[in-house]
Amino acid sequence: MDYQPVVVQRHARPAAAKHSPESRYWRQFKHPVFIKEYAPVTSIQFSPSKPHRYAVTAATRVQIYAPRTQKVTKTISRFKDVARSGNIRPDGKLVVAGDDTGLVQVFDINSRAILRTLDSHKQPVHVTKFSALAPTQVLSCSDDTTVKLWDVPSQAEVVTFNAHTDYVRSGEVSTSNPHLILTGSYDATMRLFDTRTSQCEMIMGGDASNAVPVEQVKMFPSGTMALSAAGPILRLWDLVAGGRCLRAFSNHQKTITSLAFDGSAGRLLTGSLDHMVKVYDVSSYKVVHTMRYPAPVLCLAISPDETHIAAGMSDGTLSVRRRQPKASEGADQPFAAALKSGAFETFLGGTLPAIGQGRTKSKIKPKPTGDVDELRIESRRARRLKEYDRLLKGFKYSAALDSVLRKNVPPATTFSLIQELIHRDGLRSALAGRDDVLLEPVLRILVKHVTDPRFGEMVCDVSNLVIEMYTPVLGQSPLIDSLFMRLRKKVLAEIRFQKELVKTKGALEMIFASTTLTAA
8 A cells, every 4th residue: 555644743741740640550660670681682572371481582592581580490592693582482381582593493491492493584583473373383574574474383384475675573473363464674664464365465654755664563452453663653553444554653762672562452662772661551642651771772571460571671681670569459360260150169168279278179068057157178188299290291201301310319210200201102202302401411310320230221222212312413512422432431341341241150150060060
């Protein structure tokens, strides 16, 4: 469609904003925690599922932070170049990220193992995101001007779009329709693609007289409107009306680098290179609050429960502001969820969990009397499974193996679990995708027990599998190479020892035979 010029509106700063209820709410996000990274923080994303861990991408790694402690719980660093756009799947189990070599990788968030490698882009990939409605699909946008949708289980491209003519640095899959993809490019256009037709269905922007690269795009949850950020200007587009620009407005002095909605999509947060984060009321698009940061803001995210605001800056600083929710904001949620079942026992309180009593199983026994206390609840503590049993039960074979490779675990337990993995045909998957840090304990346990007659046969079977899987990467880690050499020396020494035993056995048999003949 033809681009329609729109007059940019610059809103005056709201008067007495610091005294308004809106401003007081956003001022509750205080006491920011500053974490220094080694390079600019280019991407932050909160997991939609509780406890809302968040992925921070900087330099050649993606780090997973715990929101309560602001501590790193996982570090994924298996990238050959600068990592981009770490994104957690809605169920919180997988992470996808791109890098500047054009590679897209899918990781298990717990074991950090590489599950899938999507290698088709020829230039850096700046956008990788899971589809909210189709969690087995991944969107990737690259500097090679292509936009791809991948099927993760088969590692195949579902569709590729080539409509853009310059770097594609922003994009997302609609949260209301998994077939619609919105992208923004340095060719100054925002495009809407449909995977059902494999075509670009709508072009927004592209005015040759004012060709400003589109840095960020954001689609409303309803899927009827979208926002684009080009330079310091925000534009609102009506997708139902064919991509008509409804308004353009600017309150930043420099390029807007990030857009984020709050949990209800009633407020829009924008981050910019002018060190500012501004909060807009989407009903009027007036600024209701402003936050100042010590460096240019490159990325911004707010947690789904609206308790954390995280911002990444160009000097490598990660800032996390936290709001303490009031007791009335979520205290009744577990009880409300239970009451939705409508059961009479629930209404009486028989199935609601008792606070502070741990995990229990309840048996409800009716009394023969008809008084008010007609239910008696007997609680017995559930038997706790060992960590490796829980992980096996959840088919997390790699994590189960890791849990029994610790120093305080008896070798009988370790090899019993390995035997169970062999019976389940899961040993190969448990050993797959390990870097030198995760492979080291496996090799150490093999070196330690290769001469133990109780486990020797099983050690040989596991060693053969490890050698088969990791021979192509030998020579990349001195530690792993030295462990393989130690294993080889121990096996050779054991073979020499066994040969000596065979000789000794033969000599003894001759002596016994001659002794028997003499006695006869």
